[in-house]
Amino acid sequence: MTTNTGYIYAAATVDTKGMELFYVSECIARAGVNVLTVDLSTQPVSGPSVADFPPELVADFHPQGRDAVFCDDRGKAIDAMALAFKIFLSKRQDLIGVIGLGGSGGTALITPAMQALPVGVPKVMVSTMASGEVSGYVGASDISMVYSVTDMAGLNRISRKVLSNAAHQIAGAVFFETSSEEEEKPALGLTMFGVTTPCIQAVSEGLEEDYDCLVFHATGSGGRAMEKLTESGMLSGLLDLTTTEVCDLLFDGVLACDQTRFDAVAQHKIPCVISCGALDMVNFGHPSTIPAKYAGRLFYHHNAQVTLMRTTPEENVVVAKWIADKLNRCAGHVSFLIPEGGFSALDAPDQPFWSPEADRAFITTLEAHLQQTNRRKIIRLPYNINNPKFAQAAVQQFRQLTEKEF
Template identity: 80%
Template structure:
């Protein structure tokens, strides 16, 4: 039996995946977990659903009622049911975890509701889509994606094993929860990339005695996750020193942020120290994935699946313009530190991406376009971002902002 009062919600479109849904619910019960089933079918069926929560009940949670779901248009029905399910799940007070089963449509139906749940609530999605790009399904959440191997269409020797493993995975997470550690330390968000690791590790070491340092990998989703926590009031400050996701967003890389990057800084007004960590590179996958228009550019082959492209002076000016527009909307305390000795481990004297011309295009444009005030400041430092002196300066600036806020 579960240690907390509540249920694991097992979810699927039971009109096509009913056998799989009830197989998973049986596995959960045998593992000792309490479970309820949810049917998200969007097509009318003659027989009443056997799920604990039938599709008509879920559809009633749509702002326009069930007719918005059962509209006869498959695409609109999926979008409407996804919204209805998100609203339904958000109101459940007895939810301990969620496991979903689906193909492309089922995954699109279920994961938006999972994304809206708090970090730490167990979420498992068994999907035919899990072997490809799952960023749209996972977002900034902690959803565990499990590739179904065979289609989620009937029970066989493969699907039973995969579905059973997934059921036991979420049962284990619910039955044996991680004990929460209470901490009165303020929480800080820090962004890091491989080429800015020495900087962030040094900053964390200097601050960890007084702060709970949460480091986010600047892979697009990392920045989104950090800003989601900031918007939720769960962070007391940011050291957003690795802003490389902007490169990929503007120039077609694979680790991109979106148009909302840095909006959480403006919304929350928490103290923030920023920098231009890894703005010297755009990220692609295997060399064969690099767009043809970039064929004559300077590349660094980080590993078999990661290819880095050096940004040009023109691209640096464009990034500075985009970032400056964001900074000018911020009314809280912000210090933007510029490491004149290079933006990453590859952008240092003697290294492949060292380009004072490109860096100066960023620096000059940023200084020209940011409207500096007593609370919005740009500072140049004669160091590479990974020099210990830069880390010390970042910590010093943040402490001054934090003390000003207290």
């Protein structure tokens, strides 16, 4: 438990959600935590504002001023206020948490600012949209989405309960904040998939005495979360051994990264050991959802809702060129470890995705396009990625890179 002297910022469009906003702020205040209200209405208020921060003040943070927000186009106004609010929150030195209330427009307006805040800052979004697909609202951040159940059009027996629960949730997150120890181990980011789990477990065990190993599931959002922490300066190194998200990006998979993959390590120059974990596959959902153009391909049915497609030599050439182009921009120490014995548990002798030809296409293409230097190199290893000796080599290589940094 800690004593906080800052404020939870409670935000909503007061012209449509004012009653709910002030109910939430009262609940937070009664819980013993300081709170300030922010009006994100996309029209200026007439007379004194009932919120601590009126919409005009927030709108002034837009690079083009309040006129960019207060326009006749509702969509443009929401986008402009979202940017203004993002900048506004970034300037709040007394911010200890954020809670937002909104429908579709309000959720789209508020969550970009939440996503820009560091991981660990409490963020709660009460939304009518929270029962559906929320990845666009959450991104790679730690936003807690709370479904409003009823529409937010006044207070009733349901909305009072949901809103008070949300208010107490963020008040509790602030009130019971976990303090960081002064002598924490440096944190590392590791990427893992089910088919590379033995490797990452062994690597973590080999480094956990000296490092806090943070494992990210390579599901698109997992890679983005790891890179968000890298951008925030919270990671001292990466063992990005499972890069399967790139296959999904390039070949219509459902667990895709975006075009910024690997940019964080290039910008922040932290030591990084990379590999081709699960580059032998593209991830799809139920077989009925697979694009028709992939008919006749080699598939592995992981479960009722997950279908894996084996990458071809031609596709692996594309993947290798994409990764090489990204890594050629890295000025820090980067080692790319190639497991010649297979890229996953399925890519091994007597396993369904074993294809030395496809793997060789990736390896030779990467070697042809990655510009090797004294800081950037490729290391071939005669093991499957899940062989304990591969994990040992990854640990050893990372320790060598960290020694070069100092």
